[in-house]
Each structure stands twice: as C-alpha cells, then as structure tokens.
Amino acid sequence: xxxxxxxxxxxxxxxxxxxxxxxxxxxxxxxxxxxxxxxxxxxxxxxxxxxxxxxxxxxxxxxxxxxxxxxxxxxxxxxxxxxxxxxxxxxxxxxxxxxxxxxxxxxxxxxxxxxxxxxxxxxxxxxxxxxxxxxxxxxxxxxxxxxxxxxxxxxxxxxxxxxxxxxxxxxxxxxxxxxxxxxxxxxxxxxxxxxxxxxxxxxxxxxxxxxxxxxxxxxxxxxxxxxxxxxxxxxxxxxxxxxxxxxxxxxxxxxxxxxxxxxxxxxxxxxxxxxxxxxxxxxxxxxxxxxxxxxxxxxxxxxxxxx
Ligand code: RIB
Ligand code: CA
Numbered sequence: 001x002x003x004x005x006x007x008x009x010x011x012x013x014x015x016x017x018x019x020x021x022x023x024x025x026x027x028x029x030x031x032x033x034x035x036x037x038x039x040x041x042x043x044x045x046x047x048x049x050x051x052x053x054x055x056x057x058x059x060x061x062x063x064x065x066x067x068x069x070x071x072x073x074x075x076x077x078x079x080x081x082x083x084x085x086x087x088x089x090x091x092x093x094x095x096x097x098x099x100x101x102x103x104x105x106x107x108x109x110x111x112x113x114x115x116x117x118x119x120x121x122x123x124x125x126x127x128x129x130x131x132x133x134x135x136x137x138x139x140x141x142x143x144x145x146x147x148x149x150x151x152x153x154x155x156x157x158x159x160x161x162x163x164x165x166x167x168x169x170x171x172x173x174x175x176x177x178x179x180x181x182x183x184x185x186x187x188x189x190x191x192x193x194x195x196x197x198x199x200x201x202x203x204x205x206x207x208x209x210x211x212x213x214x215x216x217x218x219x220x221x222x223x224x225x226x227x228x229x230x231x232x233x234x235x236x237x238x239x240x241x242x243x244x245x246x247x248x249x250x251x252x253x254x255x256x257x258x259x260x261x262x263x264x265x266x267x268x269x270x271x272x273x274x275x276x277x278x279x280x281x282x283x284x285x286x287x288x289x290x291x292x293x294x295x296x297x298x299x300x301x302x303x304x305x306x307x
Contacts, residue, residue, distance in 0.1 A: 003030035004147075004244070005117050007110055009067070010237075011039025011127030012049040014083050014090075014224040019126055019152075019237035020050070021213055022299070024059050025306040028245055032113045032121065034064045035106035039127035039171055040079040041087035043069040046127070049088045051096035056216065057306070060100060067106030067131035071172035074267075079167055082225045090223030091216050107135040111142055120147035124244065125179075126237035128168050129153070133175035136182050148185040152240040154257070154270030155191035156288060165268035166191050169259060173268040177259040186284040188257065189239035190270065193250060193290040197239050198232030203300060213306035238299060243287060246298055251289035256280040 006029050010016045023029050034054070036047040047066040054060050070076045084090065102109050110131070114121045123146060125132050136143060153168035153176065161167035169176040180186070199207065199221070208218035226234040242249055253274055260269040271278075272286055 001027060004028060004122060005030045005032050005119055006122045006124055007033045007035060007113060009035045009037060009106070009123060009125040009127060009131050010050065011037050011046045012053060012088055013040040013046065013127070013237070014088055014220045015226055015235055015237045016040070016126055017053055017088060017220060018217060018235055019241050020053055021057060021306045022238055022241050022302045024057055024062070026245060026302065031062055032117070033109055034062060035067050035110060035131055036064065037067045037106070037127045037131045038069050038076060039168065040083045041085070042078070043067070045087045047101065048096070048098070049086070051098060051101060052088070052093035055096040056093055057213070060097070063102050063109065065102040065104060065106040065109035068134060071128060071130055072133060072174045074172065074174070077171055084223050088220060091219040106131045107138055110135050111139045114142045114145050117145060120145050122147045122150060122244070124150050124240050126152045126240055128171035129175040129179045130172045133178040136184070137178065143182070143184060146184055148187060149179065150187045150240050150244055152189050152194065152237045154188055154272065156272040156274065156286065157192065159269065160191055162268055164266045166270065169270050170268035173259050173261045176270070177261050180257050180259055180283060187243060188284050189243050189287045193239050193287045194234055194236035196290050196292045197235045197242070197295050198227065198292065199235060199299070200232050200296065201229055203296060204229055204233070206300065207303055210304050211307040214303055217303065235299060239287070239290070242295060242298060249291050249294045249298065250287040252285050253288050254282045254285050256282050257284045257286060
C-alpha cells in the first residue's frame with residue numbers, strides 16, 4: 001500500500017490528541033511531521049503536549065516543530081475552558097525529551113519536508129491557520145508540491161467561539177482568509193460535521209477498556225468540555241482524518257468560502273456561499289453532513305487499532 005504523506009498542524013488539545021493518534025496508527029498515512037501552533041492553549045503548552053503524545057504512543061521518531069506563538073493580527077485567544085489549563089488536562093503524561101523538538105520553525109520544517117518529498121504532501125491543519133498562512137506567503141515555492149489542505153475549521157452556520165465564528169478560524173481570521181484565497185486544493189470539515197462526530201457514553205465505556213490509548217483518552221474525556229460524556233463528546237479534529245481515510249462518510253459541496261475579517265459582529269465567520277449569491281468561483285470542498293453512525297463505528301475501530 002502506498003502511504004499518503006501528510007503533515008499535521010495542530011494545537012493539542014484533547015480532540016487533537018484523538019486525531020493525531022488515529023493518524024499515527026493508520027497504515028494508509030505517512031505522518032512526516034507534526035507542527036504546532038498557538039490555539040487551544042499557548043505554543044509552549046501545545047508543543048509540550050504534542051511531544052507527550054508521541055512519547056506515549058512510542059512514535060518519538062516523528063519530528064515535531066513549533067510554529068507561531070500568536071495570530072497574524074488579532075490578540076491571542078485560547079480554549080483552555082474546553083481543554084483545561086494545560087490543554088490536555090486529565091491525564092499525567094511522562095515527561096517527554098524536549099531536546100528532540102526540532103530547532104527550526106514549523107514553516108521551515110514544513111518547507112523542507114514538502115520540497116524533499118517525491119510525492120505531493122497533504123497538510124492537515126486542525127488548529128488555527130497561522131502556520132499555513134505564514135508558510136505559503138514566506139515560501140510560495142512549496143505550493144506546487146502540496147497535494148491538498150484538509151482543514152478542520154469554520155461552519156456553514158453558527159459558531160462555537162463567536163456567534164458566527166468557529167474557534168480555529170476565530171483565533172486567526174486573517175490567516176484563514178489568506179489560506180482560503182491561496183488557490184490550493186482545500187477540503188474543510190467544519191462544525192456542521194464536527195458537532196455530529198460524537199463519542200457517546202457507551203462508546204466511552206468501551207474505549208476505556210480497549211488499550212492504553214483508550215485508557216488515556218477516557219481520562220482526558222473526563223476533563224474535555226467539547227460536549228460531555230452524557231450528551232456526546234465532539235471529535236472535531238478526527239473529522240479531518242476521517243475525511244482523508246473514509247470520505248464516503250461525508251456529504252460535500254464544492255463551493256466558495258471566504259472569511260469575514262472586517263465585521264464588528266461577525267469577525268472570523270466563514271462565509272460558505274452554498275447558493276452562489278456572491279458569484280465567485282468555488283475554492284473549497286466543504287463537508288456539509290456526515291453519517292454519524294458510520295463515523296462512530298469508524299472511530300471505534302481506529303482507536304482499537306491504536307496500540
Ligand atoms: O472548533 C473546534 C476546533 O477548536 C478544534 O480544532 C478543537 O481542537 C478546538 O481547538
Ligand atoms: Ca485543534
């Protein structure tokens with residue numbers, strides 16, 4: 001099987017942790033690099049968390065590079081209310097060897113991986129898009145060797161961080177706008193599917209007993225406020241990996257997407273023009289629905305495989 005080369009750009013983050021695990025243990029994917037970005041919590045914490053995860057999964061050979069510590073323009077916001085102060089509260093990870101963290105900036109590490117790859121590289125941003133915007137503006141030569149961006153972000157409707165803004169896009173709207181206008185092949189798994197991609201109570205009880213990864217996830221889930229044990233835990237970021245590995249789970253629309261960066265009340269809103277009012281050429285494939293049961297079955301199977 002030819003493994004698809006990917007880079008995961010992330011802000012772990014409890015739901016990021018699940019997405020990263022599934023990707024690392026998927027034989028279809030070759031995770032070439034993990035880059036971190038300020039988002040759920042500060043850059044130092046998300047970077048430490050990424051290193052903790054790789055140590056926990058026995059995958060310390062995968063390089064990690066830290067990226068942007070703040071958005072391009074707006075003030076820093078975080079989601080520590082959702083993920084805890086550390087960003088992955090609920091489980092005590094062994095100290096990782098932080099000397100293994102790459103010395104170069106995330107965009108330099110991404111540039112090297114992309115330009116050296118014999119196959120076009122897919123980038124999976126599951127945090128704010130600051131690193132991605134910096135990468136394509138600083139090193140435009142990478143564009144021709146990027147296969148696709150598969151992004152967790154945005155919403156065709158209401159937000160989860162602002163009235164009309166989803167957290168990843170709200171955390172750096174200007175970066176999101178740069179990326180949407182880049183001309184790269186873009187697929188998006190927005191809140192519309194993230195809110196239906198749930199780990200239900202019966203799933204959590206099974207996950208707890210599956211393996212050491214499930215045991216760790218269960219501990220994190222007790223602190224995760226992206227939903228709840230009883231109503232379902234929202235696996236936003238795993239939707240991006242699910243789209244890569246089982247796109248048939250999703251209903252999609254090829255449409256025009258832009259980001260509001262001037263709206264006083266709608267700053268960070270992803271404007272998804274499903275009915276073509278703006279008469280703009282489509283620039284993204286947007287997942288507008290997901291088979292929730294198929295997602296659950298898929299995720300349980302993938303977590304079972306994380307060992
Ligand atoms: O809106 C969901 C996104 O914001 C996810 O990436 C999650 O990690 C949170 O940071
Ligand atoms: Ca995330």
